[in-house]
Amino acid sequence: MAYPNTEETFSLLKDLVSIPSPSGNTNEVITYVEKFLAELEIQTRRNRKGGLIATLEGKDSSRHRMLTAHVDTLGAMVKEIKPSGRLKIDLIGGFKYNSIEGEYCQIETSSGKKYTGTILMHQTSVHVYKDAGKKERNQENMEIRIDEKVHTAEEVRALGIEVGDFVSFDPRVEITPSGYIKSRHLDDKASVAILLQLIKQIKAENILLPYTTHFLISNNEEIGYGGNSNITPETVEYLAVDMGAMGDGQSTDEYTVSICVKDASGPYHYELRKHLVRLAEEHNIEYKLDIYPFYGSDASAAIRSGHDIIHGLIGPGIDSSHAFERTHQTSIENTAKLLYLYIQSDLIQ
Numbered sequence: 001m002a003y004p005n006t007e008e009t010f011s012l013l014k015d016l017v018s019i020p021s022p023s024g025n026t027n028e029v030i031t032y033v034e035k036f037l038a039e040l041e042i043q044t045r046r047n048r049k050g051g052l053i054a055t056l057e058g059k060d061s062s063r064h065r066m067l068t069a070h071v072d073t074l075g076a077m078v079k080e081i082k083p084s085g086r087l088k089i090d091l092i093g094g095f096k097y098n099s100i101e102g103e104y105c106q107i108e109t110s111s112g113k114k115y116t117g118t119i120l121m122h123q124t125s126v127h128v129y130k131d132a133g134k135k136e137r138n139q140e141n142m143e144i145r146i147d148e149k150v151h152t153a154e155e156v157r158a159l160g161i162e163v164g165d166f167v168s169f170d171p172r173v174e175i176t177p178s179g180y181i182k183s184r185h186l187d188d189k190a191s192v193a194i195l196l197q198l199i200k201q202i203k204a205e206n207i208l209l210p211y212t213t214h215f216l217i218s219n220n221e222e223i224g225y226g227g228n229s230n231i232t233p234e235t236v237e238y239l240a241v242d243m244g245a246m247g248d249g250q251s252t253d254e255y256t257v258s259i260c261v262k263d264a265s266g267p268y269h270y271e272l273r274k275h276l277v278r279l280a281e282e283h284n285i286e287y288k289l290d291i292y293p294f295y296g297s298d299a300s301a302a303i304r305s306g307h308d309i310i311h312g313l314i315g316p317g318i319d320s321s322h323a324f325e326r327t328h329q330t331s332i333e334n335t336a337k338l339l340y341l342y343i344q345s346d347l348i349q
Contacts, residue, residue, distance in 0.1 A: 002201070002205070003201070003333070003336055003337050003340050004194070004197035004198055004200070004201045004336045004340065005197065006329050006332055006333050006336070008197060008200075009193050009194060009197045009332055009336065010175055010181055010193075010329065010332070012036075012193045012196060012197065013181065013183075013186075013189060013190055013193040014173050014175065014181075014183075015032070016029065016032070016071070016185075016189040016192060016193055017171040017173050017183045017184065017185045017186070017189050018171060018173060019032055020075075020106055020108070020166075020168030021071055021072055021073050021075075021168070021185075021219075022072065022073055022074065022075020022076070022092050022093075022166055022167070022168050023072040023073070023074075023075065023092050023093060023219070023220055023221075023222045023223045024072075024075075024077075024092065024166065024220075024223075025075070025108065025166040025168075026050055026071060026072050026219040027050065029071050030046070030050060030051070030052050030071065030217065030219060033052055033071065033192070033196065033217050034046075034052055036196055037052075037054055037196070037199065040199065040200055040203050041203075042054050042056075042199060042203065043055070047229065047230045049218075049219065049220055049225075049226075049229070050219050050220075051216060051217060051218045051219045051220070051226065051227075051230070052216070052217040052219075053214055053215070053216050053217075053230055054199065054214070054215045054217075055212065055213070055214050055215075056199070056202065056209055056212070056213050056214075056215075057209075057212050058208065058209040058210055058211040058212040058213060059208055059209070059210050059211070060210060060211045060212070061211075061212045061234070062234060063211050063212075063234055063236050063347060064211055064212045064213065064214060064232050064234040064235040064236065065209075065211050065212075065213045065214070065235065065236065065237050065238075065239070065343065065347070066213070066214040066215075066216060066231060066232075066235045066237070066238045066239070066309075067195060067213065067214070067215050067216070067238075067239050067240075067241060067339070067343070068215070068216040068217075068218050068226075068227045068238070068239075068240050068241065068298045068299070069188050069191035069192045069194070069195050069217060069218070069240070069241045069242065070188045070191075070192070070217070070218040070219065070220075070221030070222070070226050070227070070242070070298060071188070071189060071192050071217050071218070071219055072218070072219045072220055072221060072222050072223075072226065073093070073168075073184070073185040073187075073189070073222065074091075074092060074093035074094075074095050074169070074184075074185070074222055074322060075091075075092040075093065075166060075167055075168050075169065076089040076090060076091050076092055076100075076105075076166075076167035076169075077089065077090050077092060077163075077164055077165065077166060077167060078090075078107065078144075078161065078162065078163050078164060078165045078167065079139065079163065080163065081153040081156050081157065081161065081162075081163065082143065082153065083152065083153055084151070084152075085146065085150040085151045085152055085153065085155055085156050086122070086143040086144060086145060086146070087107070087117070087143055087144035087146065087156070087161070087167075088139060088140075088143055089119070089139070089142070089143070089144060089167055090139065092222065092223065093222035093223065093322070094222070094322065095322040095323070096137070097137040097138055097139070097142050098137040099322060099323040099324075100119050100142075100169060101119060101120070101121060101137060101142065102118070102119065102120065103118070103119045103169050103170060104116065104117070104118055104119075104169075104170035104172075105117050105118065105119055105144060105167050105168060105169050105170065106167070106168050106170070107144065107146070107161055107165050107166070107167055108165060108166045108167075108168070109159075109160040109161055109162065109165050110160075110162065110164070110165065111160055113159070113160050115146055115147065115148060115159065115161065116146075116147045117144040117145055117146045117147055118144070118145045118147075119142060119143075119144055119169075120142065120143060120144075120145055121135060121137065121141055121142055121143075122141050122142070122143055123135050123141065144167065146159075146161070169184055169185075170184070171183045171184040171185055172184065172324075179328050179329040179330065180254075180326055180327070180328050180329075181326070181327060181328075181329070181332075182324065182325065182326040183325060183326075184324065184325060185325070186243065186316075186318050186325040186326070186327055187242070187243040187318055187321055187322065187325060188221065188241075188242045188243055188315070190243065190315075190316050190318070190327060190332065191241040191242055191243065191315050191316065191335070192217060193332075194241065194316070194332060194335055194336050194339065195215055195217075195241060195339070197336065198336065198339055198340060198343070199215060201340065202343075207344065209343055209344065210344065210345075210346065211236075211347060212234070213343055214232065214235070216230065216298075218298050221242070221297070221298050221301075224296065224301060225301055225305075226298050226301065227240065227297075227298025227299065227301055227302055228298070228301040228302050228304070228305035228307075229305070231302060231307050231309065235307075235309055236309065236310060236347050236349070237272060237309065237310045237311075237312070237347055237348070238299055238302055238307070238309040238310065238311045238312070239272075239299065239311075239312045239313070239314065239342070240297040240298045240299035240300075240311070240312070240313045240314075240315075241313075241314060241315050241335070241339065242297050242298070242313060242315045243258075243315045243316060243317070243318035243321060243325075243327075244257075244258025244260070244288070244290060244292075244314075244315050244316060244317040244318060244331075245258075245290070245292045245295055245318070245321050246317055246318065246319050246320075246321070250290055250292075251288045251289065251290045252288050252290045252317040253288060253317050253331075254316075254317045254318075254319055254326065254327050254328040254330075254331050255286065255317070255328050255330045255331050255334075256286040256287050256288045256317060256330070256331060256334050257280070257285065257286070257287045257288075257314055257315070257316065257317075257331065257334040257335040257337075257338050258287070258288050258289075258290050258314065258315055258316070258317050259273060259276050259277065259280075259287055259288070259289050259290070259312075259313075259314050260290060260291070260292055260295075260297075260312075260313040260314065260315075261273055261289050261290065261291055262291045262292075263291070263292040263293070263295040263296060263297065263300060263313070264292070264293065264294055264295055264296055264300075265296050265297075265300035265303065265304065266300075268299070268311055268312050268313055269310045269311055269312055271310070271348045271349070272310050272311070272312040272348055273289075273312060275342075275345070275348050276312065276314060276338065276342065277289070279338060279341045279342060279345060280338055283337065283341055285334050285337050285338050285341075286330070286334050287334065287338070288317070297313045299311040299312060299313050300313075310348065310349070314335065314338060314339075315335060316331035316332050316334075316335045317331050
């Protein structure tokens with residue numbers, strides 16, 4: 001049985017993480033995905049929130065499946081232009097200021113101009129600030145140093161920079177000879193790449209899926225509501241494909257597919273979880289079951305919105321989530337294999 005090509009997935013993923021797309025400013029990356037699917041002659045449509053939906057007709061159109069992965073990422077906005085010409089920022093998504101200290105960034109103005117900068121502590125220089133290492137990493141102490149000759153707020157505004165401009169972080173993507181990919185925004189562009197490669201495989205092999213299947217590339221997951229709409233009344237199963245969280249007490253690793261049994265929203269559907277485990281075990285796919293204590297997905301957002309669906313969550317294991325992330329090609333492969341089998345399997349009811 002052939003599975004989606006991992007080298008192609010890595011190449012696609014490298015493109016995706018290189019496109020800035022903080023929640024609220026995702027048109028460029030959605031356009032990229034749109035063009036990718038158009039080249040496969042897959043029809044898509046955008047919802048009003050700016051997400052993208054592709055539908056593959058199946059043998060049974062009375063019952064549907066939906067799979068989702070999100071293309072929006074963590075980011076920031078300009079909160080204030082300081083008298084010094086530095087920028088105060090406000091975070092987009094759930095992460096801590098210390099995870100972006102020293103990071104290169106890009107500021108995009110409302111007119112489309114782009115400027116580079118670096119996110120730094122105000123008290124950075126140890127030659128000047130005795131307590132530089134002890135100061136709290138927070139909104140008051142961290143700022144953007146713009147790579148332009150500016151010393152006042154007026155000079156910054158003359159560039160076109162204003163409150164509300166989006167700030168994105170340099171992904172610093174790298175693929176190692178040992179099979180790792182390390183980059184910001186693997187959450188959840190790794191899963192987007194997997195789904196796009198899966199659609200390409202279905203198209204190449206001329207597979208007729210058992211049920212009409214929708215693929216939602218959502219663009220507001222990091223702020224909580226990317227996948228809570230555009231779910232057809234016929235949808236029975238809704239599977240979010242998102243990163244598996246790693247850390248102390250977690251079973252998820254960088255080499256297997258993580259099947260989430262519970263997150264902060266509560267347990268995922270027990271029968272769907274067992275179905276995914278059976279598929280993995282029958283086909284020698286390496287997996288881990290896990291609980292993510294501080295986590296929510298597009299599937300849990302859909303449940304909270306009142307949709308009568310069977311919901312699940314799987315994905316590649318990602319180290320250092322919402323910081324300097326990393327995963328291995330085997331985790332991508334195991335996730336892709338399970339999805340390939342899942343979309344061709346029977347519904348659990």
